[in-house]
Amino acid sequence: MRDVSLKVSYLKGLVDGLDIEDAKTKRAITEIINVMSDIAEAVDDLEVMMEDTQEYMESIDEDLGELESEVYGDDEDYDDYEDDEDYEFDDEGFIEVDCPNCHEVVYIDKDFIEDNKAECPNCNAVIDIEQ
Ligand SMILES: [Zn+2]
Structure with a gap:
């Protein structure tokens, strides 16, 4: 969501260039942009957290896949099981x-x-x- 931060920066520059004479209006708009900037930052933080969570999920998924092939076996692992003395399917x-x-x-x-x-x-x- 880098886009949002960029847009807020652009908006801030735009408002600065407006040369708003009314102090109250200028202050209100400046405050709005500050809030938007905070939101953009929060969204960035969330996105970083999401990426971390996704990486974590992927590693869990990988581990689970390994575990599944250990438990259920697949064609690739079948030869290993045949060599295993505990595994006897005649x-x-x-x-x-x-x-x-x-x-x-x-x-x-x-x-x-x-x-x-x-x-x-x-x-x-x-x-x-x-x-
Ligand atoms: Zn039956």
């Missing part, structure tokens, strides 16, 4: 099933399948599994 041990009851695609542990039937982890309905 595709082979699971079957992808389209549940006929809740129509969700669910993954069922083969260990929980008995007589080609298993419980849907989403709606708990017993569904037929074709292996």
Whole structure:
């Protein structure tokens, strides 16, 4: 909002050049310009604060993004998780099933399948599994 400060300065010069003879009028206009100048300064301060806040928000957003990829993982990080001993997701041990009851695609542990039937982890309905 540097514009406002510049405009106030311009206005001040303009009024100075007017050579207002009436003292009361001159004083009133001078006071108006002083107030405007204070407001312009306050707006400048606010803008600096806004910029600081925005920078702070951006750094929080960045941290959050890093945290999200740590927690949820993304394609880039996937290899790291595979190397991690704590992270074991064995595709082979699971079957992808389209549940006929809740129509969700669910993954069922083969260990929980008995007589080609298993419980849907989403709606708990017993569904037929074709292996
Ligand atoms: Zn289901």
